[in-house]
Amino acid sequence: MSIRVGIIGISGYGGGEAMRLVAGHPSFELVYAAGEGSAGSRLVDRFPGAPAKLADLVIEKWDPTALPRLDVLFASLPTGASADALARVPKDVKIVDIGGDHRWVEGWTYGLADVWPAQIKGKTRVANPGCFPAATLTALAPLLADKLIEPGNIVVDVKTGVSGAGRGGGNSKFGYAEVNEDLAPYGLLKHAHMPEIAKTIERLSGEGSAGGLVFTPHLVPMTRGILATIYCRGRATTEQCFDAAKRFYGGRAFVRVSDKPPHTKWATGSNFAFVSYAADPDRNLVIAMGVVDNLGKGAAGQAVQNANLICGLPETAGLDGAPVWP
Amino acid sequence: MSIRVGIIGISGYGGGEAMRLVAGHPSFELVYAAGEGSAGSRLVDRFPGAPAKLADLVIEKWDPTALPRLDVLFASLPTGASADALARVPKDVKIVDIGGDHRWVEGWTYGLADVWPAQIKGKTRVANPGCFPAATLTALAPLLADKLIEPGNIVVDVKTGVSGAGRGGGNSKFGYAEVNEDLAPYGLLKHAHMPEIAKTIERLSGEGSAGGLVFTPHLVPMTRGILATIYCRGRATTEQCFDAAKRFYGGRAFVRVSDKPPHTKWATGSNFAFVSYAADPDRNLVIAMGVVDNLGKGAAGQAVQNANLICGLPETAGLDGAPVWP
Amino acid sequence: MSIRVGIIGISGYGGGEAMRLVAGHPSFELVYAAGEGSAGSRLVDRFPGAPAKLADLVIEKWDPTALPRLDVLFASLPTGASADALARVPKDVKIVDIGGDHRWVEGWTYGLADVWPAQIKGKTRVANPGCFPAATLTALAPLLADKLIEPGNIVVDVKTGVSGAGRGGGNSKFGYAEVNEDLAPYGLLKHAHMPEIAKTIERLSGEGSAGGLVFTPHLVPMTRGILATIYCRGRATTEQCFDAAKRFYGGRAFVRVSDKPPHTKWATGSNFAFVSYAADPDRNLVIAMGVVDNLGKGAAGQAVQNANLICGLPETAGLDGAPVWP
Amino acid sequence: MSIRVGIIGISGYGGGEAMRLVAGHPSFELVYAAGEGSAGSRLVDRFPGAPAKLADLVIEKWDPTALPRLDVLFASLPTGASADALARVPKDVKIVDIGGDHRWVEGWTYGLADVWPAQIKGKTRVANPGCFPAATLTALAPLLADKLIEPGNIVVDVKTGVSGAGRGGGNSKFGYAEVNEDLAPYGLLKHAHMPEIAKTIERLSGEGSAGGLVFTPHLVPMTRGILATIYCRGRATTEQCFDAAKRFYGGRAFVRVSDKPPHTKWATGSNFAFVSYAADPDRNLVIAMGVVDNLGKGAAGQAVQNANLICGLPETAGLDGAPVWP
Known part of the structure; x- marks a missing residue:
């Protein structure tokens, strides 16, 4: 059964990379995307190379009170913006905050996934490192x-x-x-x-x-x-x-x-x-x-790794692509 | 059952991209790699981000008489080099020649995969377009x-x-x-x-x-x-x-x-x-x-698409990754 | 005796290149610079490598009624902005308009300097080609x-x-x-x-x-x-x-x-x-x-060449620097 | 009266930049150029934007026994190559070695020109800093x-x-x-x-x-x-x-x-x-x-500054061009 995923801040570079990784993930299904400038447009308008299955997903204006059922939410917002934006997300939605507001903050786990994987497993609020x-x-x-x-x-x-x-x-x-x-x-x-x-x-x-x-x-x-x-x-x-x-x-x-x-x-x-x-x-x-x-280990890659740990999936799920070189 | 794949010319950019795509392919298994300058070294020495499962594969000097059992061979050699190099490959090894020597040549199918997929299906010698x-x-x-x-x-x-x-x-x-x-x-x-x-x-x-x-x-x-x-x-x-x-x-x-x-x-x-x-x-x-x-549609991507057609796999197998942006 | 030069639009790339060329010109003296965003700052604040003799020149807000005595004015404004901006410049100030508003316009000479130098000589209103x-x-x-x-x-x-x-x-x-x-x-x-x-x-x-x-x-x-x-x-x-x-x-x-x-x-x-x-x-x-x-022949270089022609100077004055390579 | 200048290593990037600066220098005249790969070709073949006055100068194979009369020689050779190459240059030819062989070497002055100008004045053997x-x-x-x-x-x-x-x-x-x-x-x-x-x-x-x-x-x-x-x-x-x-x-x-x-x-x-x-x-x-x-202060620019000091010229002669930006 697939894990239902949302992304806030999909217009940005970090959000876009999260979209790419979620799209290629064997257990994740992107069901919700929110953005600022891009709200109202389809994913394929914003990312001409978006996978076919996601092409027609419409980017929403963020509204934490009107979310679809989500298992995991990735937030990729500018520093200062995620504290407020995420405050009213339902408790049963697991969050990985790629942005800067929740690092070493009470109630959040610091997600340095290669160092402290055991501490991250099963958590519901994880702050991705910068x-x-x-x-x-x-x-x-x-x-x-x-x-x-x-x-x-x-x-x-x-x-x-x-x-x-x-x-x-x-x-x-x-x-x-x-x-x-x-x-x-x-x-x-x-x-x-x-x-x-x-x-x-x-x-x-x-x-x-x-x-x-x-x-x-x-x-x-x-x-x-x-x-x-x-x-x-x-x-x-x-x-x-x-x-x-x-x-x-x-x-x-x-x-x-x-x-x-x-x-x-x-x-x-x-x-x-x-x-x-x-x-x-x-x-x-x-x-x-x-x-x-x-945008990989420094943002969306580590975020997916953290989500894998949170969800009890293999740590490498969706992350085993080799680097693009040259 | 996985399809056994080899790559000649893995030191080059086209060969490297073929390696990346084969590594992420659900049905292909890279079992053989040949290169010029890189012969004798492991894949990970040449590609520090090579997938773990391929890291220790040793790059061979090309010798068509000493191949392991292969289903498909990708050749990514400079123009002028593949005609000779491929002449003695056993007939039961299917070849996609990414190089320039076999395009519109007797005995080879021109692999413009998005235009002529039906003609490519089941062929054993396909020349990738430039x-x-x-x-x-x-x-x-x-x-x-x-x-x-x-x-x-x-x-x-x-x-x-x-x-x-x-x-x-x-x-x-x-x-x-x-x-x-x-x-x-x-x-x-x-x-x-x-x-x-x-x-x-x-x-x-x-x-x-x-x-x-x-x-x-x-x-x-x-x-x-x-x-x-x-x-x-x-x-x-x-x-x-x-x-x-x-x-x-x-x-x-x-x-x-x-x-x-x-x-x-x-x-x-x-x-x-x-x-x-x-x-x-x-x-x-x-x-x-x-x-x-x-290096994608212009070389290794189209080559994998051709190999999918040759092998009767879904055309998109191993090729559904979204572009890296920005 | 030096020729007194002004530049409007010095904040932009074309204006900046005009500044560089005027600074190195044997007969030109930059006595006036106007800009939009940069008004009020010194040239050296905007161009940290500005020549010492120009470093403290203060960039003005453009006001054609309050110009110092000028012989030549270079205008490097966005298309649509120079028609108005230049309308009230005194007739005895020669103008080279680097912008797009006066090309093939009545009263202006089209300054394709390498092709029609004779037609440009002695003119007072020259429109630089795009x-x-x-x-x-x-x-x-x-x-x-x-x-x-x-x-x-x-x-x-x-x-x-x-x-x-x-x-x-x-x-x-x-x-x-x-x-x-x-x-x-x-x-x-x-x-x-x-x-x-x-x-x-x-x-x-x-x-x-x-x-x-x-x-x-x-x-x-x-x-x-x-x-x-x-x-x-x-x-x-x-x-x-x-x-x-x-x-x-x-x-x-x-x-x-x-x-x-x-x-x-x-x-x-x-x-x-x-x-x-x-x-x-x-x-x-x-x-x-x-x-x-x-920014050279496509803007400020040709503008200086036109100004040389207008002023009866050798066409190459201030323009004999070799290209920067690599 | 102009100062007669030669450049060895004109094929390289440092030598090319020295050519550009010498060409624009009010007192220097480039009368000799030597190069390795480029020997036999004209300067304009190597530098399509070479100044007209230098375009037809033929690049020589280096031979210290067959130099024309020179006042100053710039050497821009790979480290290890200039010690030998310069050993037989006549004593009355002043040398600025842009290469690495003579820094803090007996008989040579270390040419950190902005720091020790007085020590460089009048010297005949100056080693440019790296x-x-x-x-x-x-x-x-x-x-x-x-x-x-x-x-x-x-x-x-x-x-x-x-x-x-x-x-x-x-x-x-x-x-x-x-x-x-x-x-x-x-x-x-x-x-x-x-x-x-x-x-x-x-x-x-x-x-x-x-x-x-x-x-x-x-x-x-x-x-x-x-x-x-x-x-x-x-x-x-x-x-x-x-x-x-x-x-x-x-x-x-x-x-x-x-x-x-x-x-x-x-x-x-x-x-x-x-x-x-x-x-x-x-x-x-x-x-x-x-x-x-x-290539400027790190090579040819500082070399010209050193040559100015050696020759008793104003330190800024030929070096007052503003940076190229952007």
């Missing part, structure tokens, strides 16, 4: 678990493709003519994802303060992909880092430990995360690297 | 079938992403620094795909000569995608063109008739072709447009 | 002058970078995430530049009707550059076309006749146009190709 | 001079466009299809530019050891541009960092201190460096950012 945290924390988790690095002294230099800025933009600073052949840092010392990362580092390390966290995002001229290059202090060897990661992720489907520095293109269109390490004990230095597709 | 012909002919077929345009007076202006040039290149003219922010025509009046297109136009129109065919390819700074903008002479209205296309492709899974000019990104990663039309009878003008992913 | 016409007409002019092609039967397939859409946009359809890895035609059978091209073809050919003109623009994922691939009917040989072009542009500084198909990158940042030809008399076919930088 | 060091050291110099950061504890995360890899490549890993939509780190813990940066940090700080230096380059899908994001330890405030930079570069032409995080596109085609800072004394953290065009 795209930067997904890349960063997946790389750091094994090092923190094995206490190979100092949790209070971590410098995260992340680089992201432009789809991470969302679709609403329409600002010329995200326009092709200006982003192409350009690269810049932004949000120095105050990016919105910092507290989420700091909080999770504390949980992963079991230690009190990640107050020394430094986090600098950069906008890169590409559509998809995130790379986190993470500079840590620790006396571990490269081999110890790899051993820790291989143990930590042994048997896990979506994290690949790569002996070469990872490329963002390796993950495009998939739910994979690639992690790698380089260390120099003489310099008290460990470099961790994490790569994800910001 | 990427430019796939985009061009899919758009033209309904117009030629309905005699809405003059078959001897067609100007094809095609634009392709860079992966169409293959991977062997390594020439700085395909290097990022020079292709980026650049655009140029090439192969004027003599591109290798011209005879294939001319021949197929003759078959589609049932008329003798497509000698007036003009075909100009352009290299565009993108990885995937082909757009053919085709200028024809005819007195049809726009509506007649759309009607012809909707009738011609009614019930067909992979060709979408779009009332808006098609975008290459609509097809990325999929086996879709998008066609559209604009006509001005007063000027004796019909413009046909066709879009494909050059 | 970017598509600049690429198209420069390639066609020698063929029309020598009557090598039929003026009433011309198919223009043009491809443009995204900066041609201007900066105001802010529409997600010009956003990086959607334009990147995408390509599409637009404005079929009705693009705004068609009448301008048709009119100029008539002038160049001395014949009445270019009613058969077909013009199809395409948006290409690059910031700068236009390529026009033009399909004509005629019995000329390739050699005759090249001869015509070499004669026509002999001694002219900015048009280069290339024996290889031209690349848009050859022109980036310069006022060059590159033209080339391929013909097949047996098929009654002549293909002409023209390449420009849409 | 492109990564140019971006990194320009940002760090004021902080080191004012002892605002610890010189032995610096993490440099640099991101570069693809032209930095040079043109010889032809490797598919620099091919468009693979670099586009991709991003990856490389050369971890052992990049060739590390010793040069460490050495210069020691000189700038007057302290013995930069042994704690961490340096990680990343390949970004763009043609030109370098951004260095540099994580330092120190108790300075953001304001102190900006004050230091404004004092250090006060009156200097090519370094701009930006209060916003710098974009690589701001520098494209120019000799500018943009630097910016963000500090948090509570976390003992100073972030320095430096942006250059890798």
Whole structure:
């Protein structure tokens, strides 16, 4: 029997990717889609390549009081918008919030699915990690678990493709003519994802303060992909880092430990995360690297993985497509 | 029972895409892969995101006398290389040649799958159309079938992403620094795909000569995608063109008739072709447009579709993934 | 003594390029800049790489009644905006209108500078050609002058970078995430530049009707550059076309006749146009190709060339910089 | 009287940019060009947009015993090739080596022109800094001079466009299809530019050891541009960092201190460096950012600046062009 799925925010890039993954999922059936700008149009008007079975589904204006029967709801709304939007969703509808409002919030489970799958199983309110945290924390988790690095002294230099800025933009600073052949840092010392990362580092390390966290995002001229290059202090060897990661992720489907520095293109269109390490004990230095597709593991891919865990399905259901390369 | 599949030329972009599609196919099992530069390495070394079940498959040096038992073989070799390479493949192995050597050649069926599916069913030697012909002919077929345009007076202006040039290149003219922010025509009046297109136009129109065919390819700074903008002479209205296309492709899974000019990104990663039309009878003008992913419908996607037809499977098996967007 | 120059529309891409060229001009001095969104800010706030001598110039709100003493005014406004904006500019201020409102309009000279320099000299109101016409007409002019092609039967397939859409946009359809890895035609059978091209073809050919003109623009994922691939009917040989072009542009500084198909990158940042030809008399076919930088020869470069002609300066003053490559 | 200039390595991207800058220089005259693959062809065959006055200059095979009379020679050769190539150049020919062989080598002056102009004046053998060091050291110099950061504890995360890899490549890993939509780190813990940066940090700080230096380059899908994001330890405030930079570069032409995080596109085609800072004394953290065009300030631009200093010309001669934007 199929699981009835809805998506809010289907007009955006994250919502669109959720649509693609749900459409290819063996147990999910998309029965409801809500959007802002696109309300009233059919899915195929918005996504000319929408699967035939979904082509004529009409996108609704969001109204939590007039939902069809749903088992799972994916919410892909701008930060600040989902707290209100989801408040009145019936309790028996399971929610995965791809947006930023419910991370480490009372009543919600933080859905870092490759790290804490057991805690997510059977939950009904799961907050998907942000795209930067997904890349960063997946790389750091094994090092923190094995206490190979100092949790209070971590410098995260992340680089992201432009789809991470969302679709609403329409600002010329995200326009092709200006982003192409350009690269810049932004949000120095105050990016919105910092507290989420700091909080999770504390949980992963079991230690009190990640107050020394430094986090600098950069906008890169590409559509998809995130790379986190993470500079840590620790006396571990490269081999110890790899051993820790291989143990930590042994048997896990979506994290690949790569002996070469990872490329963002390796993950495009998939739910994979690639992690790698380089260390120099003489310099008290460990470099961790994490790569994800910001719309895959960084958004809709991890959301489907969380929904699988919630629903008691195999974790990989609907997520076993290989990346699109090149 | 699964169908045992092999791929030759797996190091290239077309071969890699075939691997991705075969891996996700419900009835195919990849049991053999051959490559040139990559022989001896495992699939996962070459494709870091290869599915777990294929990760350890070792890429072989091609030897047609030492094949495992195969039902279907996909060949993705440079033009000129497949005639020899495939000559000694056992007769009971069905072949789809993605390369250029067997198109409209005696003993081979021309695999324009959306147009001539019945002729392909049950065949054992199928020559996949070239990427430019796939985009061009899919758009033209309904117009030629309905005699809405003059078959001897067609100007094809095609634009392709860079992966169409293959991977062997390594020439700085395909290097990022020079292709980026650049655009140029090439192969004027003599591109290798011209005879294939001319021949197929003759078959589609049932008329003798497509000698007036003009075909100009352009290299565009993108990885995937082909757009053919085709200028024809005819007195049809726009509506007649759309009607012809909707009738011609009614019930067909992979060709979408779009009332808006098609975008290459609509097809990325999929086996879709998008066609559209604009006509001005007063000027004796019909413009046909066709879009494909050059590695999808233009290569591996259509090859899998042909293999489905050959094997008596549903035409859409393994090909129902939605395009990756954006 | 320097020539006092003003620019309206300096916030846009065309206006910005005019600023760059004026700044490097040996006889021009930028004394006035007006913009919409940027009014009130200094040039260096808008262009972090503005030359030191211009850095502190404050961008004004446009007011034609409160202009400083100006010799030349460049107007780079959206189509529809310059007719009004320029109506009250004092008669003794020479104007080059980069925008679309005054092309082939009474009282204005059409500034196709490489073709009709003598007619532009000493004029005070010059309408710069559009970017598509600049690429198209420069390639066609020698063929029309020598009557090598039929003026009433011309198919223009043009491809443009995204900066041609201007900066105001802010529409997600010009956003990086959607334009990147995408390509599409637009404005079929009705693009705004068609009448301008048709009119100029008539002038160049001395014949009445270019009613058969077909013009199809395409948006290409690059910031700068236009390529026009033009399909004509005629019995000329390739050699005759090249001869015509070499004669026509002999001694002219900015048009280069290339024996290889031209690349848009050859022109980036310069006022060059590159033209080339391929013909097949047996098929009654002549293909002409023209390449420009849409912000150079397609906008600000040609505008400065026109201003040089107006002011009696050497045509190449301030325009002799080589293209930026790669 | 003009200064007679030669360029070796004109086929490469750095040599080509040197050609462009020399061509636009008021006192330099290019009289000699040598190249490998391009020997025997004219400059215009290699650079279709070469200035008219240089178009017919024939590129020679390098032979230091058969040079014409030269005042200045620019060498833009791969690392490892210039030591030999330049050994027999006559002593009275001044050399700026853009390549890597003579940096901090006896008999050569290290040409960090914005920092040490006085030491470069009148020298005859100058080693141009590498492109990564140019971006990194320009940002760090004021902080080191004012002892605002610890010189032995610096993490440099640099991101570069693809032209930095040079043109010889032809490797598919620099091919468009693979670099586009991709991003990856490389050369971890052992990049060739590390010793040069460490050495210069020691000189700038007057302290013995930069042994704690961490340096990680990343390949970004763009043609030109370098951004260095540099994580330092120190108790300075953001304001102190900006004050230091404004004092250090006060009156200097090519370094701009930006209060916003710098974009690589701001520098494209120019000799500018943009630097910016963000500090948090509570976390003992100073972030320095430096942006250059890798072919401008990172190669040919700085080389011309060095040649100006050598020849006693104004430092900005031939370098006052504004960046090309967008």
